Amino acid sequence: MRELRAGGELTIEEVLDQAVDAAVVCGLPALAQARTAATSDPSTAAELCLTAVPHLALAVTLASADLD
Template identity: 70%
Template sequence: MTATPGRLDLPARRRRHARLIAALTTLIGACAEAAGEVYRPIAAAPPDTAVTERSEEAATVLRELMVCGELAADDVLDEAVDSAVLTGLLALQEARTASDPSTAAELCLSAVPHIALAVTLASADLD
């Protein structure tokens, strides 16, 4: 029995993908560090300091949700942030209990968009 050409390249393909994933996770880490450098001083600022960070996309979506006027914008935004954080944390919890490191890494990376969404929503300025 002979191996198919695609099968012969599988180990090389896996290594190539592993290098790509490693580079992308380094990039995610660098982005997180850069965001931390921006938001740590804001978080540590005295309460009377004005902070005007804006996410137009999140604000637009929220305004669309508020058209009916039944809910307060702050309440909807808070719930959206909580939901995104919870979804990300659930993915991280699942990563902790994964049976192998590869699955754990994939699950950990799947949490990133949820956490990024939570940051976007939390930084939305509706004023």
């Protein structure tokens, strides 16, 4: 991050925004699979939702980072 910021290519806020986007996108496939599985197997759907949690938690952590 320091290199991108020092080079003036991106601000630290832009880097964090992109990291948030990437973390959310990583969790979305599991949620999509859970939606499909929900009608036939709610237990599997719940397990799939849980696999998305670390990605979404990371996104929240990055989004709430205090840069001051």
